[in-house]
Amino acid sequence: MRITRMLGAALLALGLAAGPAAADSSPSPSASADGDAPTRAGSSFRTATEIEQGQSATASGSTGDYLYWSFPADTGQRPTVRATVKLPATHGSETWQLDVYDGLRRRQACQYGAQTRTAAQGAASVELACVLRTVRGWSEPWADDPLPGTYYLRLTVVDLAAADLGQPVSAEVRADSKDIGGAAAVDGTLGKPLVPGIAAKSAGQGDGSKTAVLSSFGRDDGWSSGWWSDRWVWTGIGAVLAALAGIGGYVLTRGSGRPSRVPPTV
Known part of the structure; x- marks a missing residue:
C-alpha cells in the first residue's frame, strides 16, 4: 500500500x-487580419517592410522587382513563410522564388516546401512556401543555424521572357511559426538577438527631425532566449x-x- x-x-x-510543457509545445497564436496590415514591400534589406507573425501583407510591383519583408522569430519556433503572386492576364512562362535570410543576411535553407515554382503561360497565380529549421538559442560561429532575431523575405522572378519584364503583379506574404519547445533546446544563448539595421526615430526636438539609432532587443522586449526550456x-x-x-x-x-x-x- x-x-x-x-x-x-x-x-x-x-x-x-x-x-506547462505541453502548453509550450502548442502552436503560437496567429494575429488576426486587420486594417493595419502592410500594403507595400521594401526594395532592399534596409527598407524591408516589417510584419508580425500571423499577419498577411500585400504589395504591388512589377516583374523584375525585388520585394522585401521582415519578421521576428524566437528560440524554439519553426517558421513557415508563404507567398502568393497574382500574375497579369497575359504572360509567358515565369519562375518565381521566395528566399529567406536571417539577421546576418545569411540565406536559410528550407526543410521542405516549394520556394521556387514556375507558372505556366497564362496562369493566374503562383504559390510559394518555405518551412525553416527550428530557431536555436545558440550556435557555433561557423554554422548557419537559424538564430533568434529578424528574418527577411525576398520575393522575385528569376526566369521570364523579355517581353514580360515590367508587367504589373501583386503579392501576398505571411509568416507563421510552430513552437517546438525543449526538443530543440541547446545549452547556450546569444547575448542579443540578431536584429541588425538602422531605425529612424524622432529626435524629440519638436521640429520633426529624426536621428538614426541601432536596433537593439533584449530579454525585456519579449525574447525568450535563455537557459530555461x-x-x-x-x-x-x-x-x-x-x-x-x-x-x-x-x-x-x-x-x-x-x-x-x-x-x-x-
Missing part, C-alpha cells in the same frame, strides 16, 4: 509538471521515474527479512 501511495503521488506530480521539466520527470524504479526494485528484492526456512533443531 505504501508503494501504491508513493506511485500515485509521483504520477500526480508528473502530471502537474508536464502541463521545457527540456528541464522532462529531465526532472526522468529523474523521478528513475528514483521510483530504484525504490520499487529495492522493495521487491529485499525480501521479508526472515529466512525462508527454519533450520532443524539439533
Whole structure:
C-alpha cells in the first residue's frame, strides 16, 4: 500500500509538471487580419517592410522587382513563410522564388516546401512556401543555424521572357511559426538577438527631425532566449521515474527479512 501511495503521488506530480510543457509545445497564436496590415514591400534589406507573425501583407510591383519583408522569430519556433503572386492576364512562362535570410543576411535553407515554382503561360497565380529549421538559442560561429532575431523575405522572378519584364503583379506574404519547445533546446544563448539595421526615430526636438539609432532587443522586449526550456521539466520527470524504479526494485528484492526456512533443531 505504501508503494501504491508513493506511485500515485509521483504520477500526480508528473502530471502537474508536464502541463506547462505541453502548453509550450502548442502552436503560437496567429494575429488576426486587420486594417493595419502592410500594403507595400521594401526594395532592399534596409527598407524591408516589417510584419508580425500571423499577419498577411500585400504589395504591388512589377516583374523584375525585388520585394522585401521582415519578421521576428524566437528560440524554439519553426517558421513557415508563404507567398502568393497574382500574375497579369497575359504572360509567358515565369519562375518565381521566395528566399529567406536571417539577421546576418545569411540565406536559410528550407526543410521542405516549394520556394521556387514556375507558372505556366497564362496562369493566374503562383504559390510559394518555405518551412525553416527550428530557431536555436545558440550556435557555433561557423554554422548557419537559424538564430533568434529578424528574418527577411525576398520575393522575385528569376526566369521570364523579355517581353514580360515590367508587367504589373501583386503579392501576398505571411509568416507563421510552430513552437517546438525543449526538443530543440541547446545549452547556450546569444547575448542579443540578431536584429541588425538602422531605425529612424524622432529626435524629440519638436521640429520633426529624426536621428538614426541601432536596433537593439533584449530579454525585456519579449525574447525568450535563455537557459530555461521545457527540456528541464522532462529531465526532472526522468529523474523521478528513475528514483521510483530504484525504490520499487529495492522493495521487491529485499525480501521479508526472515529466512525462508527454519533450520532443524539439533
